[in-house]
Each structure stands twice: as C-alpha cells, then as structure tokens.
Amino acid sequence: MKKRVYAVLFVLAILIPLGLLSESPAWGEWDSEYYKEVLGFIPKGIQNANSINSPLGDYTLSGTNSIAGYYLSAFVGIVILFMLFFILMKIFKSGTRNEQSS
Numbered sequence: 001m002k003k004r005v006y007a008v009l010f011v012l013a014i015l016i017p018l019g020l021l022s023e024s025p026a027w028g029e030w031d032s033e034y035y036k037e038v039l040g041f042i043p044k045g046i047q048n049a050n051s052i053n054s055p056l057g058d059y060t061l062s063g064t065n066s067i068a069g070y071y072l073s074a075f076v077g078i079v080i081l082f083m084l085f086f087i088l089m090k091i092f093k094s095g096t097r098n099e100q101s102s
Contacts, residue, residue, distance in 0.1 A: 013074045
C-alpha cells in the first residue's frame with residue numbers, strides 16, 4: 001500500500017508543471033482582479049492577503065525559473081504533509097497504547 005501512495009505522489013509531483021500550460025488560473029489562486037470580475041467586488045480578506053509575503057510566492061524562488069519553482073513548491077508541500085501525518089500518527093499511536101495499558 002505504501003508503495004502505491006509513493007508512486008501516486010511521485011506521478012502527481014512530476015505532472016505539476018502542466019499547470020503552466022493553462023491560461024486559466026488554478027482553483028483558488030485568483031488575483032484580485034479575477035474576484036472583481038466574477039463577484040463584482042474584492043472581498044476584504046483578499047485585499048488584506050496581498051500584504052502577506054510568502055517564501056515561495058507565485059511558486060518562484062529568486063534565481064530559478066518557474067518550472068523549478070513549481071517542483072520546489074511541490075517538494076516542500078509533500079515534505080510538510082509527510083511530517084504532519086508522521087507527527088499525527090505518533091500522537092495517535094501513543095494515545096492508543098496508553099489507553100490499552102490502563
């Protein structure tokens with residue numbers, strides 16, 4: 001089962017740059033003008049979000065091209081998710097062991 005999950009994640013990470021071929025923005029990655037066009041206004045939270053600086057904003061890193069930025073973003077995201085699930089797994093496993101020993 002683990003090998004299948006790793007294989008699927010690997011394939012998805014390889015396919016990430018395909019999003020660069022599309023002229024439409026990815027879901028949830030709309031700029032302020034898109035909201036204004038579709039909704040007729042820019043939600044207040046979206047206006048405030050423009051001031052947030054991200055280390056990999058727009059999937060780019062200074063000195064790299066967009067495809068390398070996409071791969072780096074995918075790798076960072078996958079590592080963060082694996083770490084999160086690993087920590088949660090440890091927490092839940094230790095909790096079930098404590099309950100069984102009581």
